[in-house]
Amino acid sequence: MLSDFKRVLVLLVIAVGLAFLINQLRSEPLGMVYTTPAQQMKASPKGPGIDANAPPITVVGIDQVIQAATSRTHLIIDARPDLFWEIGHIPGAISLPRKQLAEYYPKTESLLREAVAAGRPLLLYCADLHCPDAGALAKELNQRGFNGLLLFEAGWAAWEEAGQAVETK
Amino acid sequence: MLSSTSLGKKAPWWEFLLILIIAAVFGYAGIVKLLGVADFSHVIARFDVLPRALINPVALILPTFEVLLAAVLLVPALQRPALLGVLLCCAMFGMVLTSAIIRGIPVSCGCFSLIEKPSLHAAWWALGRDAVLVAAALTLYLKHKPSLHPN
Incomplete structure (x- = not known):
């Protein structure tokens, strides 16, 4: 058994060696220090065509989200996979799953741009x-020219915990 | 039907099948995580058991180790240490999942999908799967006598 442990x-x-080698070969290597999604969003986006002086993405709390959902002054976007949106989402929220962005973005782009043009923050x-x-979706949208994005980082768990209204498909 | 494993020259077909299943489970789980290490780091963070400095290194090393174990399981001469590696991994997964359940933290194990909705229900399921894997790996490990194994 001792020889098994040694092996x-x-x-x-x-x-360990392979892991770090593979990481170095990635187009975007994972950093050695963990950062939460919200911290990642506070970093300035990089890349061609990105305005480094664009307003940072703002993290908002549940009170602001409740107000936004009630008054419909914002366009609320559910970035979870669409199945979860179908089961339950913040009233008025549209589904734009980050992992199905290629499929959903063309269908929702005009809606997003109309909202921004009408002064409704995302x-x-x-x-x-x-x-x-x-966080990742906000970064994607920022790269597509959307600024002033608001991030409700506590997300659906906090909304449910607060006993707020739930809308289903 | 007999197959060749480190147990000896011939082993029952079900042992070969169990080895294949364990290798497939570990190989698939490892590849899924390797393809989404950033997401996997968030899954690990949710468990709240590791210091921040260790989250990303573990997110990188664990999936690689799983894939390596899966590959080594298919090498008859190295099946015994690979099974021990599987047992150690499963023991670690079990402890972490149990800890999350006891603390009431909704988690997804991130085993086969990184988009699974975190919940205590998902943690219980993951713990059940982990127990099945432990039982299978332990059975095989105990059957693989070290004396029949070249050192």
């Missing part, structure tokens, strides 16, 4: 504090 240890050492959310979808 497992050797495998682990090989895995407010994004996903499952909870640790879900990456809303």
Whole structure:
């Protein structure tokens, strides 16, 4: 059994080496220090055509989201996979799943641009504090020219916990 | 039907099948995570058991280790240490999942999909799957006698 442990240890050492090698080969290597989705959003977006001086994405709390959902002054975007939107979402929210963006974006782009033109800020959310979808979607939208995005980082979990109204498909 | 494994020259077909299933499960789970390491780091963070400095290194190393174990499981001479590796991983997954359930933290295990909705229900299911894997790997490990195994 001791020799088995030694061999497992050797495998682990090989895995460590391979893991960091594979990471270096990625187009966007994962940094060594973990950052929450909200922290990632606070970093300035990089890339061609990105205005580094664009207003930062603002993290909002549940009170602002409740007000936005009640008054319909914002366009609320659910970045979770569409199945979760169908099961339940913040009233008035549209589904724009980050992982199905290629499919959904062409169908919703005009709606997003009309909302922004009408002075309705885009407010994004996903499952909870640790879900990456809303943050990543905000980054994608920012790269497509949308600014002044609002991020409800506590997301659907906080909305449900607060006992707020739920709309289904 | 007999197949070749590290158990000896011939082993029952069901052992070969179990090895294949465990290798497939670990291989698939590892590849899914490797393709979405950034998402997997958020899954790990949700468990709230690791210091921030270790989350990303673990997100990188764990899937690679899983894929490596899956590959090594298919090498008859290395099946015993690979099974021990599987057992250690499953033990770790079990402890982390149990800890999340006890603390009431809704989690998704991130085992086979990184878009699974976090919930205590999902954590229970993951713990059940983990127990099945432990049972299968332990059975095989105990049957693979070290004396029949070249050192």
